[in-house]
Amino acid sequence: MITTRFCQLSWSVMLCFSLVQGASAAPSPVSYGVETDTFHPVKEQHGMVASVDALATQVGVDILKQGGNAVDAAVAVGFALAVTHPQAGNLGGGGFMMLRTASGRTTAIDFREMAPARASRDMFLDANGNADSKRSLTSHLATGTPGSVAGFALAAQKYGTLPLSRLLAPAIKLARDGFVVNEALADDLNTYGKEVLLAHPNSKAIFFKADGAPYQKGEKLVQKNLAHSLSLIAKQGPDAFYKGAIADQIASEMAANGGLIGKADLAAYRAVERKPVSGSYRGYEVFSMPPPSSGGIHIVQILNILENFDLAKMGFGSADAIQVVAEAEKYAYADRSEYLGDPDFVKVPVQALTSKAYAKSLAQQIDLAKVRPSSEIKPGKLAPYESNQTTHFSVVDSKGNAVAVTYTLNTNFGSGIVAGNSGILMNNEMDDFSAKPGTPNVYGLVGGEANAVQPAKRPLSSMSPTIVAKDGKTWLVTGSPGGSRIITTVLQMVVNSIDFGMNVAEATAAPRFHHQWLPDQLRVEKGFSPDTLRLLETKGQHVKVQPAMGSTQSIMIGPDGMLYGASDPRTVDDLTAGY
Template identity: 45%
Template sequence: MAAAGLPYPGRMLHLRLLCILGAAVLVAAPTSTAQGRRDATSSEGMVVTISPDASEVGADILARGGNAVDATIATAFALAVTHPSAGNVGGGGFMLVHPSDGSPPVFIDYREKAPLSSTVDMYVDGGSRKSHRFVGVPGTVRGLSLAHEIYGTMEWAELVEPAVKLARDGFVIHANLARSLNLTLLVSHNDEFKRVYGRADGEAWEAGQRLVLTDLGETLARIRDDRTNGFYAGKTAELLSAEMERGGGYVTLEDLARYRARVRTPIQFRYRGHDVLSAPPPSSGGITLAQAMQMLEPFELRKHGRWSPAANHLIIEAMRRAYAERAAHLGDADFVEIDPKLWSAEHARDLAKSIDPEKATPSAEIGPPLTLAKESKETTHLSVMDASGMAVSNTYTLEAGYGSGVVVTGAGFLLNNEMGDFNPEPGVTNDNGRIGTAANLIAPEKRMLSSMTPTIVTKDGKVVLVTGSPGGRTIINTVLCVTLNVLEFEMGIREAVDAARMDHEWFPDRLRLMGADDENEKLAEALRAMGHDVRSSRGQGDANSILVDPAGVLRGAADDEYGAAVALPKK
């Protein structure tokens, strides 16, 4: 499909090495990079992820007859080994599943929870988020297990074993992972992190060397053999509890035993004849996405062209209003009543009435009041489809890069620092982006608000698009940009993923636009003339996506920093 309007400014080539993993018969020859193929199409299934090794794991599961959920579980455990800054067993996330048998889509919420000893003002005095104190109760293992209970077709042990092998035998690291580890080791204050992820000789990592994670392999083996009891009880739980006591953290054996993942109903709305399915609370992603897209639909953006100042001004104003609503109303639906009208088309139209098509609205004029008194970008997203058309959009995280930076002594896995995603100071909302509204204040066993936005678009019951991204609060706007590029501007998936992105979050009252000081300079100047404070951004998210064309062919585009690979299963 060709993009409407002006040609899109391509994203800077130095930002990303792009990868795609396809599982099945290759329909069209993919292009290649030094580290692997950049694009692929498939008639049988596809897994799109940031890590070549983890992608290979998912491809093999599909080749062995596993479905999209089986492949997602195996890939997620493999990412806990090969992508340590965000892949995890010590964090949490969300999985959106669209079955191919006509049954309703399901959203699996395995977001972390606040420990039982949490208090509303426990972080008012601040403190380093790279510490035991900011660890929430992990949800990943429970979430993946619940997904398997509902949809799994292969044995659990078969799905976890590849990750066990990767950890025990080691894997060859690439240049970007070597650089990431070396930088993190320089600033880490955690001795166990240095022991587990540092070289034995104290030298810096180099591409092509093998990283072996023996303790993590043993933890994964316990999960393989005992499912959730291999993490939330027994030796692993005891090691985690001891780590908390040693570092002044709050997660206890009781917290671990009580944790459960939840099945929820996805947020669903219509756009241009398509059904868009996305994340419900405790994620803010689906509602914020619904508000922004439904505000924009009546404006007929395509008539202006994707890179016109008029279209981009309207997109920014929709972002601004949707994020103001996010700050005012959204939190864990188990603790806060979320009004369904928030994602209705009528409410979006009411919000859009205040948009001036000629000039920017100051953020201080909308949203909750400011008072006088940041999510991290280190998350990872994978998109999966199998031969039957079953689709999975999964986003999970440790929060900051490498989470809390704390490795559980003797267990080899990193812990999250998700407690920093709660509103830390009751009543304080300021123009620097700090939110102090009531919906996301800390409470025992409450799930902290997230921006993760795993999204699936369908038409007439068939999957059209599977997408999502890391990027903290930028996630929603990355998904918005990619989804608009496909549904509104009729771009193909490579063009939609590569196109420049932008981000406005209500406060701070500024727009981050990729390439604003070079390839998008003219657009940036036009937006400034309309009253927008435009800053240049060199990158935003990693939108690992799959588009299904009208003939039913899957077209995938990965958008990652860590390597590139197309892995086809050996039939």
């Protein structure tokens, strides 16, 4: 096995037309790792796993070696991360899975959390009618009915080849026997852990030692209660979580502390299969997560806008290329604030938002020389077109089956609450609802009535597990954590690979930028030329250099069938490996 890490004039109509016409130029040829490349991907032949944690990656590789397919490996990785990466890996949260079979069938599994039956529209407002982030982030009210166990069980039952008990065995062993704390977990326990875990005795007893100090790098963390819960699921299936002893623990924890989740909520939970959002970009097919994720719609929407510009000619990192992408992002995030929500409760205008005609109308409003202030951008009129902490992992097997999973507790360690003696950390995903229309959530995202709190509703998400196909065959499997920045991080993985011809490692390592409409700010990582940033400022961009964005875990399949993978150099202890 080989393993690697990587540490001024407005547009005239004629100019707009010429740029749109020029956009049909072929993108740069994709590199698969040659001597001239700056970063080199992991290269393997039979199967590959990319995740944020080396132990979990190895679990997935072992399942592939034992004859499991990509879904088997993904489910095993998901359960393992609940043990080794408790910041975001979970049983008490939820997420999304994108799956593409070797035969080309693509589907999406939605295991997003749901609001409890007793949830109400104004439950997170204080006496003055203002949104109270403490209620939506750190109280027992913050937790939605978890979906991860149901989602993994559904995937394994319908698309896997190995029994669920076998897929849970590695996670049970890691929890029961313990594992050595890595640098990433030690750092997060010392920062976020102290903020959210110490206030809860059950959580403190697991993640902090007898002297009150958090576990340090190199020390062994044992989670006996979590091992017991995992063992119950292995023996009884998801009913152990939703109807059995684990459900009792969760319901009792909530009842004793003002939470809303009851046994009926847990028993009623269902993971659901949905049709992916799909689009085309310069001859490639793009498949991503549909609502209640906003990711797929807006990745396709932004790519549709960008297809009207010749980014390859502009060049990676140029002021013009960044200007075009940032302005396109602003229009997409403005639409997100108005139109996106749970499709089981609101009509989401998917066709309009992903229409190439609508995208062209937006592209014609983008000025290369000058920004349009966010205050002047409103959600689009769609009638003519209608007919921070999360984790991601990617898996491809020897037959070409591919899985992309993004799942989360929301912020680091979720609400910080462990349900009774279950050893299971609970999410704080209720903050992803719009507590009050127009009021930003913890990631600064503004939402409207479409994403208001309602019983049994799933909150809007930015999680964007994405699969790109070329000539009918899976080509790129990718995704990232990052709250509101997930969409733009995944977008840049696609654009870097297709428009700028980067190999998967280079596309991963390239500096990133982000605009989400509100606040009206272009966030950039360090690594861009100061000259480029000055040019952007002359165009009117409010540029802010801020900390690194995202933690992509990606796999690319070359024309020879070889697998090329990369973990993100922005994070420590992640690993891409295969055989």
